[in-house]
Amino acid sequence: DTGVSQDPRHKITKRGQNVTFRCDPISEHNRLYWYRQTLGQGPEFLTYFQNEAQLEKSRLLSDRFSAERPKGSFSTLEIQRTEQGDSAMYLCASLAGPLPETQYFGPGTRLLVL
């Protein structure tokens, strides 16, 4: 257990539904990252926050995706109108500055879109 938690751990949904994932980082960590990992691939960067500010978004993050970190603590990742191609493991990681430093990953949320 790295101290980063994600909820839910598994989600099965039907195409077209909206889903929301939550990440609780280690409490003193001000940087939070979201990654997506498809089967047999390494994780791919989606977005990151420093405190409550979202500082970068990957082009992988289409307009159906939105992420928030309203109080600089937990973060949510919402996918609207899910598609089968969204099926993946969604990983959250956090770290404290100054960089470079170890990222602590949560266990991930595995999404299956039917």
Next chain:
Amino acid sequence: SQQGEEDPQALSIQEGENATMNCSYKTSINNLQWYRQNSGRGLVHLILIRSNEREKHSGRLRVTLDTSKKSSSLLITASRAADTASYFCATDGHAGGTSYGKLTFGQGTILTVHP
């Protein structure tokens, strides 16, 4: 997009043998990190090597970095069945400047250690 290419894609060895995995990358980096992932689980950080370092050790792990060849290797000595996992290299790609921790991962090497 995937920055790194890892070699081999899969490695099968007997307990007690050494395992070597290689990673190549394309752009300049600030640091390179290795992570382990057990099947269906999150990633566990193993070791970080900065761009001005050439070799680093941690327990049974030895990492080398050759920035001129844009490559790194991870050696696990005296492997154990519990080392069975996928191993990923990840680069933080802001050479000489501020790193903000955005990692670019390779596709990984699947290591199987037979008891």
